Amino acid sequence: MHLLINIDVPDLPAAEAVYAQAFGLTAARRFGDGGVELLGAQAPIYLLRNAAGTPAAGDSRRDYARHWTPVHLDVVVDHLEPALERATRAGLVQETDIREADWGCIVRLADPFGHGWCLLQFTGRGYDEITT
CATH class of the missing domain: 3.10.180.10 (2,3-Dihydroxybiphenyl 1,2-Dioxygenase, domain 1)
Structure with a gap:
């Protein structure tokens, strides 16, 4: 695929x-x-x-205000803080504080076109830290 x-x-x-x-x-x-x-x-x-305003899925129309969708993009970076600074300078808006997890850290962003993005920095074994 x-x-x-x-x-x-x-x-x-x-x-x-x-x-x-x-x-x-x-x-x-x-x-x-x-x-x-x-x-x-x-x-x-x-x-x-x-x-x-143009046709999108079903009867909906495209709207580029911030919206929720079950699909978003994660960008894995080596160093979260400089990547966050670069993204916000480019026009993305930070929507959450940086959150730490067992696998690393994450911050949620929105681009100027309403789409959701996350920046992730893996630590240790990344997601393997939480697999069973």
């Missing part, structure tokens, strides 16, 4: 700038003015320009 990540955004140049600055992603291919492929993660991320 090959995983592709697609993220709808209302402003393609702004989103490309945010994700490049926040996560160090780089544009690989452009699909006219409707999309861009970003590389630098384990799976390619495709930013897809879709205006607010």
Whole structure:
């Protein structure tokens, strides 16, 4: 299986700038003015320009205000604090304090397009610390 990540955004140049600055992603291919492929993660991320108010899933319309979704993206980093600083400088908003867990630490963020992100720093054996 090959995983592709697609993220709808209302402003393609702004989103490309945010994700490049926040996560160090780089544009690989452009699909006219409707999309861009970003590389630098384990799976390619495709930013897809879709205006607010256009049809989404079912009867819903795209809304780029902060929203909850059962799917979000985790970015694993070596050092959480500098990654958090970089992400907030790029325009993401920190939504929680940094929380420590048996496997490491996490902080929740929202991008300017309403999507949820988490930064994680694993310590020790990472998630293997909590497996049984």
